[in-house]
Amino acid sequence: EAGVTQFPSHSVIEKGQTVTLRCDPISGHDNLYWYRRVMGKEIKFLLHFVKESKQDESGMPNNRFLAERTGGTYSTLKVQPAELEDSGVYFCASSRDLTNSGNTIYFGEGSWLTVV
Amino acid sequence: QKEVEQDPGPLSVPEGAIVSLNCTYSNSAFQYFMWYRQYSRKGPELLMYTYSSGNKEDGRFTAQVDKSSKYISLFIRDSQPSDSATYLCALNTGFQKLVFGTGTRLLVSP
Numbered sequence: 001e002a003g004v005t006q007f008p009s010h011s012v013i014e015k016g017q018t019v020t021l022r023c024d025p026i027s028g029h030d031n032l033y034w035y036r037r038v039m040g041k042e043i044k045f046l047l048h049f050v051k052e053s054k055q056d057e058s059g060m061p062n063n064r065f066l067a068e069r070t071g072g073t074y075s076t077l078k079v080q081p082a083e084l085e086d087s088g089v090y091f092c093a094s095s096r097d098l099t100n101s102g103n104t105i106y107f108g109e110g111s112w113l114t115v116v
Numbered sequence: 117q118k119e120v121e122q123d124p125g126p127l128s129v130p131e132g133a134i135v136s137l138n139c140t141y142s143n144s145a146f147q148y149f150m151w152y153r154q155y156s157r158k159g160p161e162l163l164m165y166t167y168s169s170g171n172k173e174d175g176r177f178t179a180q181v182d183k184s185s186k187y188i189s190l191f192i193r194d195s196q197p198s199d200s201a202t203y204l205c206a207l208n209t210g211f212q213k214l215v216f217g218t219g220t221r222l223l224v225s226p
Contacts, residue, residue, distance in 0.1 A: 004159070035214075042120070043160070043204065043216040056213060091159055105214065107152075107159035 002026065004108035006092050012114045018080040021111045023092030025074070031055075031095040032075050033105065034067060038088035046090075049075060082115045089113070119143050122205055122217030131226050135192040139205035139217045142186065146207040146215075149181050151190045154202045154219065163203075164190070195224045 005024045013019050025032045034046040046065070047057040051072035060067070064083070069075040079086055089110040096104075122139045129135055137151075148167055152160035164179040166172045166188075172179045178191040188207075192199055202219040 033213075035216075042118075042122075042218045043206075043214075045213045045215070048213060059213075093159075104162060104165075107161070109157070109159045112157075 004092055004094050004106050006090075006108040006111045008111060009109065010112045010114075012116060013082055015084055015115055016081045018078065019082055019113060021077045021079075021090050021092075021113070023075045023077070023108060025092070025094030026096075026106055029094035029096050029106075030072070031097070031105075032069060033093040033095075034075070034077055035091040035093065035107075036088050037091070037110075038085070041088075043091065046077075079113075082113075084115050087113055087115045117142060119215050120205060120207060120217040123220055124218050126221040126223050128223045128225065129195055131195060131197060131224055133195050133224070135195050135199070135222060135224075137190040137192075137203050137205075137220050137222070139188050139207075140186055141188070141207055141215075143207075143209070143215075144183070144186065145209045148208050149179070149188050150206040150208075150214070151177075151179055152204040152206055152216075154204060156201075160204055160206075192222075195222075197224050197226050200224045 007022045032049040037043045045059040048055045049069045066078045091110045093105045093107045120141045150165040151163045154160045166179045169183045176193045180189040204219040205217040206214040
């Protein structure tokens with residue numbers, strides 16, 4: 001079974017440009033999450049999809065960030081326009097259901113974003 | 117004040133040592149306590165999770181939760197160089213938004 005896959009693995013863009021990160025969750029996982037770790041800080045929650053619906057987007061930092069999950073499969077996270085403080089690693093994660101028996105949330109390897 | 121506090125380390129130990137990793141937290145609503153291991157340039161990998169207070173053992177790893185003190189621990193017995201990684205505690209209230217500690221970097225020398 002393939003794990004959570006993210007693309008691109010690394011991206012270097014200039015301030016003001018746009019970047020789109022993609023996440024393919026594990027097949028059959030209705031729940032998809034985006035997290036972010038900026039330099040020197042802890043991993044922080046951005047948002048949670050259940051299928052194609054945003055369940056919780058309380059962690060999205062501002063309106064420069066737009067997440068979509070059309071059709072309830074893969075998700076994209078767009079940053080437009082990118083700022084220097086957006087640099088960090090963006091993790092996608094998925095889980096099968098919302099019950100906490102096992103509470104297994106699987107993470108991808110992350111998309112490393114550098115804004116210069 | 118952060119919701120979860122974790123010493124970033126690094127923590128350096130010789131092979132075979134017993135390692136103790138800890139987190140403290142402030143929100144008494146947390147009910148689920150996870151430990152993730154993260155190798156360099158990889159994503160977090162779930163090691164263990166515990167519901168409420170108590171101990172849970174899995175091979176060389178033991179997770180311990182003391183809700184009265186708001187203190188969680190991960191013990192690694194007979195540590196190996198392959199255990200060298202960053203260990204992250206993660207907590208949630210039952211809704212799957214995880215709150216992470218900063219992670220402790222562990223170095224196990226041969």
